[in-house]
Amino acid sequence: xxxxxxxxxxLGREVTxxxxxxxxxxxxxNAAHAAQELKKTGQEPTSIEVRLSKGIFKNGMDVGxxxxxxxxxxxxxxxxxxxxxxxxxxxxxxxxxxETRNRxxxxxxxIVPHIQVxxxxxxxxxxxVLRSKDHVAKAITEDRHETIVRLELxxxxxxxxxxxxxxxxxxxxxxxxxxTSIDEIVTAIEGISEEKLLFLLDGLxxxxxxxxxxxxxxxxxxxxxxTKVNMEDGLVAKDLTNLAYMLTSAASDVRMSGERIPxxxxxxxxxxxxxxxxxxxxxxxxxxxxxxxLTRSLAISHIITSYVKHYIGRLSNLCGCSIxxxxxxxxxxxxxxxxxGIIGATINNVIANQAGVVCDGAKPGCALKLxxxxxTAVQSALLAYRGTELKDHNGLTDPLPEKSIANLATxxxxxxxxxxxxxxxxxxxxx
Numbered sequence: 079x080x081x082x083x084x085x086x087x088x089l090g091r092e093v094t095x096x097x098x099x100x101x102x103x104x105x106x107x108n109a110a111h112a113a114q115e116l117k118k119t120g121q122e123p124t125s126i127e128v129r130l131s132k133g134i135f136k137n138g139m140d141v142g143x144x145x146x147x148x149x150x151x152x153x154x155x156x157x158x159x160x161x162x163x164x165x166x167x168x169x170x171x172x173x174x175x176x177e178t179r180n181r182x183x184x185x186x187x188x189i190v191p192h193i194q195v196x197x198x199x200x201x202x203x204x205x206x207v208l209r210s211k212d213h214v215a216k217a218i219t220e221d222r223h224e225t226i227v228r229l230e231l232x233x234x235x236x237x238x239x240x241x242x243x244x245x246x247x248x249x250x251x252x253x254x255x256x257x258t259s260i261d262e263i264v265t266a267i268e269g270i271s272e273e274k275l276l277f278l279l280d281g282l283x284x285x286x287x288x289x290x291x292x293x294x295x296x297x298x299x300x301x302x303x304x305t306k307v308n309m310e311d312g313l314v315a316k317d318l319t320n321l322a323y324m325l326t327s328a329a330s331d332v333r334m335s336g337e338r339i340p341x342x343x344x345x346x347x348x349x350x351x352x353x354x355x356x357x358x359x360x361x362x363x364x365x366x367x368x369x370x371x372l373t374r375s376l377a378i379s380h381i382i383t384s385y386v387k388h389y390i391g392r393l394s395n396l397c398g399c400s401i402x403x404x405x406x407x408x409x410x411x412x413x414x415x416x417x418x419g420i421i422g423a424t425i426n427n428v429i430a431n432q433a434g435v436v437c438d439g440a441k442p443g444c445a446l447k448l449x450x451x452x453x454t455a456v457q458s459a460l461l462a463y464r465g466t467e468l469k470d471h472n473g474l475t476d477p478l479p480e481k482s483i484a485n486l487a488t489x490x491x492x493x494x495x496x497x498x499x500x501x502x503x504x505x506x507x508x509x
Contacts, residue, residue, distance in 0.1 A: 081266040084255050085381055086274060092384050093281055095340045096348045097172040098144035099333065099440045101137035102154035104223035105130070107170055108204040109158025111217040115231045117162050121210035126191035128155045131203035132498045133393030135195040139505055140441035142298075142336020145174025149336070152191040155206065156182040168224050172338050195502060201393045202346075222392075223346055256388045260409075260425070260479060263385070264418040267377045275373035281342030282362075282376060285329055285355045288341050292328030298335035301445040302328020319456045322360040326352050327449030334442045344380050344403060345387045349444055353403035354379045357452045361411055371414060379403075379410035382425075389487035395497040396490050399444070400435035400451045404428050405483075408455035415463045423467035425479040427458035433474050433486060436494070438501050 079087070096103060105128065116123060128151065130138070138151045146153060157174065160181035164170060185191065196203065204219040216230040229236040255263075289302065296303040305324040308314045329352045333341055344351040358375050361367070367375070383406030390396050405428045412424040431454050435447070468475050474489060475482045 081255075081258065081262065082270050085263070085266055085270065085377070088255075088384055089275075089278070089377060089380055092345050093278065093351070093380050094168070094343055095281075095284065096168040096343045097170075097338055097340050098336065098348075099137065099141040100168065100223050100343065100346060100348055101134045101440060102141060102143055102151065103168050103171060104134060104202070104204055104219060105138055105151060105154040105206075106158035106161070107164050107168065107224060108217045108219045108226065109155045109206045109208075110161045110164040110170060111226050111229055112206040112208045112215045113159040113162040114164060115217075115229060115236060116208045116210060116213060116215040118231070119210060119213045121213055123159060123185070123189065123208040123210055125209040126155055126159060126185060126189055127194070127207040127209075128191055129194045129196055129203070129205040129207075131196055131199045131201055131393070132502060133201050134204055135193075136437070136439040136498060136502055136505070137393065138440065140439055141334055142442075144171040144336050144338040146179060146336065151193045152186060153182070155191045155193070156185040158206070159185055159208065168343075169340060172340065174338070197499070201391055256385060260382065260385070260421060261418055263381060264378055264413060264421060267374055267381065268418075270374070270377065272370040272373055275377050276369065278373050278376040278380070279369070281351065282355050282359055282372070284340055284342045285352055286325070286359050288329035288332050288339050288352070289325040289356060289359075290328075291337070291339060292330075292332040293324070296331070297337060298331035298442040299445050300331060301449055302326075302331050305449070318360055318364050318460070319453045321363060322357040322452040322456045323449040325360055326356040326452035327445040329356060330445035330448040331442070334440060334444050344406070345384045345398070346392050347398055347403075349399050349440070349448055350383055350387075350403040353399040353448050353451050353455070354383045354406045357407040357455045358410055360452075360456070361414060365414075367414065375410040375414050378413055379406040382406040382409045386483055386486070389483050390490045391487075394490050395436060395494045396486065397435045397437045397447055397451075399448050400432045400454075401429070401486060404432060404451040404455045404458075407452065408458045411456060411459035412462050415459060420459075420462040420467075422479040423462035424459045426468045426472070426475040426482055427461055427466065428454055429482050429486065430468060430472055430475050431458065433489065434494075436497055436501070439505070
């Protein structure tokens with residue numbers, strides 16, 4: 079597989095639609111798989127047990143659940159059990175009806191799902207165990223939010239015909255891709271035909287629709303909506319930085335409040351997708367881009383987001399939007415303005431500004447972080463375009479942007495090892 083084919087493969091698997099925050103959706107999807115097996119026995123569940131990795135627990139606890147006015151890991155699990163149908167994948171919560179909600183409410187009141195956080199597990203791990211009078215069904219998710227790696231009924235493995243295909247898709251041989259220089263990666267993207275990248279425009283339109291919905295009325299915290307009001311009152315200018323802030327935060331307001339609207343995710347996160355895409359939508363509004371430029375800039379943003387997340391982790395104690403997606407969209411804006419020669423400076427500008435921003439779970443307040451991440455992406459690119467560049471070692475940043483990104487991984491894994499546990503302890507005090 080050559081470099082361009084690898085890039086297209088990554089884009090194909092990492093740029094996918096999702097309805098609702100990915101972590102509670104992953105819980106619901108996992109539970110739906112287990113429930114589908116238990117349904118075959120003709121018996122109703124009498125207990126629901128869910129075991130989660132730290133990151134899934136943290137990111138699923140405070141965010142709105144699509145199709146409901148509720149939050150909570152137990153709500154996500156109960157909805158999945160009530161649905162009994164995982165066929166829609168990460169979009170399974172888009173069509174929740176009253177019957178499903180009512181069944182889930184019964185489970186929440188009469189069974190009370192038991193949620194356990196696992197200290198030592200893979201970063202992405204969900205396990206649902208459903209017990210009935212005579213049977214036990216189990217589903218396990220690992221590595222990616224949508225990938226079921228084991229399904230059991232009464233202790234016997236259920237054949238998963240799509241598992242090998244999923245493994246091949248998700249475990250595509252990337253060779254030395256993440257050791258490839260960013261300059262080489264961008265050069266390869268520049269050589270990919272526009273036609274092969276046109277599908278990325280679907281994500282731009284999808285995420286813009288979410289942003290426009292958030293500008294119509296104040297969902298969640300109303301960060302995007304109130305920024306629009308401040309623009310209309312002349313308190314802030316409608317420039318590129320504030321437009322990126324407004325669009326990205328507005329879409330996050332909608333998504334984090336639990337509205338049933340699809341967004342295009344990036345590297346396993348809908349919020350990453352908003353931050354990777356919407357600053358480019360803002361640039362497109364101010365400086366109209368032809369499709370060739372727009373599609374390649376979107377590819378650069380998604381691929382560099384994936385590059386950074388490879389180092390810091392798919393679920394990290396660092397905020398992926400503030401670090402990975404901000405770097406991705408900032409790099410793409412830099413490429414549009416001044417070519418690949420200023421991408422490295424832009425990456426270092428973002429890292430110097432936002433390294434150490436922690437992820438304290440998905441929630442309405444993410445709109446504030448996403449707005450800041452989008453604005454920082456724009457500012458970092460604009461400054462690099464005008465010559466602001468960290469040419470020497472500067473804290474975590476290195477003259478080589480690839481080394482700066484590797485330093486983020488060291489910060490996350492070695493320097494911040496207790497962050498997730500501390501945040502989870504704080505969250506548990508509320509339970």
